[in-house]
Amino acid sequence: MNNLAEENTLIESIISGKKEDYAILVNRYKGFAFSLAVRVLKNREEAEEATQEAFIKAFQHLKHYKKESKFSSWLYRIVYNESINQTRKRKKTESFEIHKFDVPVQRKSDNMEIKDRKKYIDLALNNLPEQDSAIISLFYLQEMNLAEISEIMSLSSNNVKIKLHRARKKMAGALHRILKEESLTL
Amino acid sequence: MKTNKKDSIQDFIDGTLSEAEAIKIWESIESDKEMMREYKSLKEVHDLLYDIQKLEPSAKFTAQVMSNLEKTGPITSFNWHNLLIVFGIFICLVITSVSLSSSSAQVVEIPQQIDLMNRNINTTNLFIDSINLNVIFNGILFLAFILAMLFFDKTVLRPLLGKRKMI
Numbered sequence: 001m002n003n004l005a006e007e008n009t010l011i012e013s014i015i016s017g018k019k020e021d022y023a024i025l026v027n028r029y030k031g032f033a034f035s036l037a038v039r040v041l042k043n044r045e046e047a048e049e050a051t052q053e054a055f056i057k058a059f060q061h062l063k064h065y066k067k068e069s070k071f072s073s074w075l076y077r078i079v080y081n082e083s084i085n086q087t088r089k090r091k092k093t094e095s096f097e098i099h100k101f102d103v104p105v106q107r108k109s110d111n112m113e114i115k116d117r118k119k120y121i122d123l124a125l126n127n128l129p130e131q132d133s134a135i136i137s138l139f140y141l142q143e144m145n146l147a148e149i150s151e152i153m154s155l156s157s158n159n160v161k162i163k164l165h166r167a168r169k170k171m172a173g174a175l176h177r178i179l180k181e182e183s184l185t186l
Numbered sequence: 187m188k189t190n191k192k193d194s195i196q197d198f199i200d201g202t203l204s205e206a207e208a209i210k211i212w213e214s215i216e217s218d219k220e221m222m223r224e225y226k227s228l229k230e231v232h233d234l235l236y237d238i239q240k241l242e243p244s245a246k247f248t249a250q251v252m253s254n255l256e257k258t259g260p261i262t263s264f265n266w267h268n269l270l271i272v273f274g275i276f277i278c279l280v281i282t283s284v285s286l287s288s289s290s291a292q293v294v295e296i297p298q299q300i301d302l303m304n305r306n307i308n309t310t311n312l313f314i315d316s317i318n319l320n321v322i323f324n325g326i327l328f329l330a331f332i333l334a335m336l337f338f339d340k341t342v343l344r345p346l347l348g349k350r351k352m353i
Contacts, residue, residue: 019255026248034243048243055251060258121234140235165196171235172227 008067015062026055029072032142033079039137040083040130050086054079069151076142077152080134087130124174132167139164195225199232271337278330282323 007025014021033054037047058065058078065074125133131153138144138152146164150157194211197203203211215221 020252022255023248023252026251030247031240031242034247035238035241038241044241048247051243052247052251052254056254056258059255118234118237118239121231121237125238136235137238141238141240165193168196168228168231168235172231175231175234176227 004067004070007071011062011065011067011071014059022059025071025075029075030055032072033075035141036076036079036134036137037083039125039133040080041086042126042130042133046086046090047083050082051079054082057082070148072142073144073148073152076138077154080152083134084130120175120178121171123178124171127174128167128170132163132170135160135164136167136171191221192224195221195228199225199229268337268340271333271340274333275330275337278326278333282326282330285319285323 010021010024014025030051034047034051037050037054038044041047041050054075058075061078065071125136128136134153135149138149139146144152146157146160149155150160153160155163191211191214194203194207195215198208198211198215215225
């Protein structure tokens with residue numbers, strides 16, 4: 001039995017009342033779902049909350065899931081929407097400037113802790129707008145193609161491609177700036 | 187450097203170009219220092235991005251989700267939007283049929299025997315003559331028709347066209 005068929009059988013069993021089987025799906029996708037939420041929200045606690053909420057919503061609407069598409073794509077769409085909703089709520093209560101490509105203020109105190117380039121890339125990634133950050137996460141971490149990402153984010157494939165290119169360019173610029181600042185402070 | 191050439195570098199990195207296009211853009215990269223710098227910078231980011239690590243939520247995550255599920259009801263395919271639309275159609279049809287059943291109330295006359303002269307109101311500009319209830323019934327029937335179409339779209343057309351799109 002292939003993955004999709006196995007997953008559909010599992011979903012059927014959950015719908016028919018075996019609630020406990022849902023834990024299998026949660027364990028299977030929690031890492032990627034949480035990573036996506038972190039990229040959008042840039043905060044672990046909020047991301048965990050959003051991911052939990054997304055899993056609960058997915059469970060409640062499991063009957064509406066169309067089995068022709070991947071369950072993961074359907075789930076990530078819920079996670080993405082939930083995370084975006086959280087950022088909207090947050091923006092209402094505070095003025096949150098994460099779209100600038102300035103190096104974060106707290107970075108200087110972290111200088112000595114940053115040991116490898118992976119951390120620099122993480123730092124640069126955290127400075128991306130939430131949508132770009134989510135595209136990068138889906139493309140590189142989940143290794144999804146542009147069509148799948150466009151389905152999750154309700155954007156056209158071409159739009160996703162443009163945003164991916166732009167995000168990568170921003171990342172290159174931000175990385176260059178961070179490394180330059182690092183070499184000046186060390 | 188032209189913007190489309192810069193985009194082509196990214197397409198080249200993503201491997202979405204045809205073989206002929208890839209060869210052409212690689213020749214451009216090799217012959218142009220600025221393009222080579224751009225390529226190296228983007229390729230470096232591209233390679234590094236594959237090292238993004240999957241993050242894991244807290245250890246109690248699954249347990250928390252499952253315990254929250256206990257608080258929620260059973261899975262249901264019940265759709266409140268559909269119910270509201272059906273309810274709207276029902277109400278419109280009830281109002282129309284009740285109203286049409288009383289044929290004597292087809293036209294409501296607005297009394298015109300108001301002593302307007304003594305109140306210094308210019309009666310020549312007064313517009314209201316009567317309200318034709320047929321217009322109202324037709325309006326309600328039209329609303330019911332729109333709601334029925336909406337219901338048909340949601341329950342039949344969208345699932346059908348969605349399926350075709352998936353294929």
